[in-house]
Structures are given as structure tokens and as C-alpha cells.
Amino acid sequence: DQQVKQNSPSLSVQEGRISILNCDYTNSMFDYFLWYKKYPAEGPTFLISISSIKDKNEDGRFTVFLNKSAKHLSLHIVPSQPGDSAVYFCAASARLPNAGNMLTFGGGTRLMVKP
């Protein structure tokens, strides 16, 4: 059972436009959410995160929105650039006793930004 889902396996966007990547989760215990970016043959790289006490976090061109009631978060990239082309993973963690830092990942969305 996938607790974190990214229902769009791929997304194609024109350079300069907005990219919106979506993520849904089912576990109400999740209280911290992260987005990672992954290029081929490289490990995932942390991009941006949001705590469940917030509904928005912005960092330059990247903004993450959290809708707790809908158990949904989204990553907005604006303006999109060709260098943003990568696979984006949504991840979540829960505050559990001795849970360590276990991240539950979605399946990823491949973003292609066309020049």
C-alpha cells in the first residue's frame, strides 16, 4: 500500500511557464513533507520541505503548498527552466518514537521542460 502517491508519472512544460507537480498521502501521522530532485545516475537531492504547521513554503522559484485536509501537496516551479528537467520525488516523514528519519517516497514524476 502506497502511503505517498504521485499520480502523474510525467509532465511536459514549456520553458518560462509554471510546472505543478502533485502528491497525495494517506497516513495522517505524516507531519513533514519534502521534495527531492533526481537527475539520471545521481542520487536524489533535497529541494524544499514543509512542516504540517504551515500551508506554504517558498524558496526562490520553488513553492510547496500543503493542504492537510485533502492530504495533498504540490510543488510549483515558476518560471520553469530546461535545467529543471529531472525526476521529482515527494517524500513524507512521521514523528514516531524512535522512528529515525524514515522517509516514505512517492513514485516520482518526470518533468521535462522544453526550450
Added chain:
Amino acid sequence: DTAVSQTPKYLVTQMGNDKSIKCEQNLGHDTMYWYKQDSKKFLKIMFSYNNKELIINETVPNRFSPKSPDKAHLNLHINSLELGDSAVYFCASSQDKFRGTEAFFGQGTRLTVV
């Protein structure tokens, strides 16, 4: 000057063999992890160590045995390799065990069992 480095990057081996993947982090982090990315591209945690102590052990066959000689290293040893073990294995580290925030990942080891 890689923060989290794993070796080898590629590993091709026959069924039944025993192999190890090494991981080292130079970030001074307390916690290290092993994740597996399967053929469907899902990243799933396998193990987590905090200061050389095992704190997470997900449902992983006991053919997989992590070893942490010190908090900067977390190696993964796999016995009696099976075809289904073929995947990309990622090592990662984070500052402490309480937050998975900004976990830093290695470049991955693509294991192919033939």
C-alpha cells in the same frame, strides 16, 4: 569532495554470490540509511543507523546485513544474491535521527544479478 559516497557505482554479479556495497559520509552526520529503488522506481528504506546503532530495520530479508564500523560509514553486505535483488541502492545520511529533513544521498549503486 563528495558528501556521501558509495562504491561501487555499478555491480554485476551472479546469483548465489555474496557482495558488499560501501558508503561513507564526510558531513559529520549521526544517522545513515540504506534505501532501495526497485524496477518501478520506488525508493524504500531498508535500514537506518544512528551513531552505529540500528534504529530502523524494515522488512528486508536477513540476507541483507548492514554494518557500521563508525558513524561515518554504513556498509551493506548481501549474501546469496537473488535475481530480485537487482535494483539501485542508495546510501544517505542526515544530521540526526529525528528528522529526515535534508537527507543527503549518495549517487547510488546499480546492482544487477544475473
